[in-house]
Amino acid sequence: MSAPRQIILLRHGQSEANIDQSIYDRIPDYRIPLTELGISEAKEAGETIRRQLDGQKVCVYVSPYLRAYQTLEALGLGDLVDRVFEEPRLREQDWANFQNPADIAEQKELRNAYGHFFYRFRDGESGSDVYDRISSFLETLYRHWTRPDYAPNSLLVTHGLTMRLFCMRWFHWSVEYFESLNNPENAEIRSLLRDGGHYRLEPGFQQWKPTAPGQTVLQTLQSR
Template identity: 25%
Template sequence: MECSRDILLIRHPQSLANIDRSICRHVRDFDVEISILGYAQTSQCVNFIKNSYFNNKRLHIYHSPFIRTKYLADRLALSLSSPKKILISESRKIEELCFGAIKGLSMQEWAYTYPKNYSDYLTAKANNEKLSFCYPQGESLVDVYQRILEFKFQILDKESADTIIIVSHDIPLKILYMILCNKKLKQYFHIPEIPNVGVHHFTRKEGTYYHQGLIFQI
């Protein structure tokens, strides 16, 4: 019989792009730095996990290959690792949706620079087909859903650590939340945004996931 396991879904701390997304015109999304508030959020989140019962168990932390997720994952590992060892792994399957060529552009700039794609977006929005809409040189929500589903089946379902911490981004975490709650992707736009360093807690028992709530937010 499988022991109950804890899964924590944590969104990254506030980044400079959360304040001004135009920064992504000049800086790769992978390399966007954390804001001053983001550093304070990191400390609060780390203290919450450190002082919780999750710190008494074997942990494995997964993060996307972005500075803002890696920083929080590293801080968690440093805070929780003594005297036990914490496993930490990077996975591209849980990285943010790729907005491709329009990353950092305003709606007006998008319409001017990629008029056909912007027109397709408006058509998809009007026809309730935004899930399958693909950004130029980027992804659709369906694309993200597929790689998050792979992450669940290939990694999360097989993970043996007592506590699994996943540090990722709003879109992939919302999709993973939906998958674990057995919700359909078409319900995506009804799921609330996950706040920066917000922590959703799930338990896994005998292969079934149970949502325990949003247990930390600032």
């Protein structure tokens, strides 16, 4: 088996933290569950993914976070799933352990000013740290794809920032372009579809400012 027909990226459904940020100071991030709406969103995404698979098998890689596992369960893909790998490198960006909401809110403001790729949360990670572990994960994917019995599709159940950084690494986007992109919404799908020897992304990520995929920080400063 060579590279798969498609690589489907899915953000988890709505979690309790998406509606109540204070939950971070009493429940570990990796144990935060989906809401009822999040489960419904995941079920709807599962219907879309079933149509995309068109009866073909899929190999699944899932973040070890509870909300990712609950999302995968709610997809209801059943016998289309060939194998499931728990993949810690697909986890959410680490912010802290138990988080003080006021402190995290302050750090988010700093991140907005500094840049999402390079800003490192105290006791946590930067976007560039997540990029590095995604690069390591891709090496694992490439090895898996050489197996003759590998399924014709891959599915990654993960988190919004991780999805953007996976695509940044895959398509060799610049940091400036990454900074211009918005996260997908809960339970939104992005698909890398093989077209000959290359992949195209459908749909693309929404941008909050116009930036070309290869635009550098030097070009940005020169255009001001």
